[in-house]
Amino acid sequence: MTQTEQKPTILVVEDEPTLIDTLEYNLTRQGYAVSIASDGFTALELARSLRPDLIVLDVMLPGLDGFEICRILRREMNVPILMLTARDDEIDKVVGLEMGADDYLTKPFSMRELMARVKAHLRRVRLIREEMEGGEAAADDRPPTAAALTFGSLRIDLDRREVVVGNEVLHLKPKEFELLHFLARNRGMALSRDLILERVWGWDFDGGSRTVDVHVRWLREKIEDDPANPLRIVTVRGVGYRFEG
């Protein structure tokens, strides 16, 4: 990070005054610029106008609930969303993941844990952005046009929309490329089939989640050494898939 870099902006969407104070105090102390929304509609408005670097989003809110906010924002922006849920309920987690949340904390949570997650997500986004755009640190090492993700012998070239394994250029269909790119840029995260479907195929697509499985199978046949025992695109039981970087 350089000194000229701006403070990351965090939008906190929460309606409990005590928790708002605690979050604001702790996040500000960590050097973040904090904005607060205490109902769903304000949350949408601020998210659109501020374009925050991360959103901490409570599920139970007046107006729109957190799931609904998450679902709407996911269609508009790529911001990491950390949801706060009151119930330690598996259903909440699955629903939230399908809505496109990146992470969850169940109340009550420790501030230390929240800070660690916030930091980790901001770091992940920064690394991805640097890889996508050729960040400051990497600018000397690569030609300015070479936006690519590289994992061992696998290289996803975003400019050329080309995937190379070793020296071999693979022939991927457009959706296969988009799927691989989506998985790879969210590497290390379990992504639900519905989320993948929404982000790669679009909100209105009604082809069903089997579409995802079929495309994953095709991709595995192309990029995995042993498609029956995939090491790159692994299955997450009960959820979907995860890309291993």
Ligand code: CA
């Ligand atoms: Ca609440």
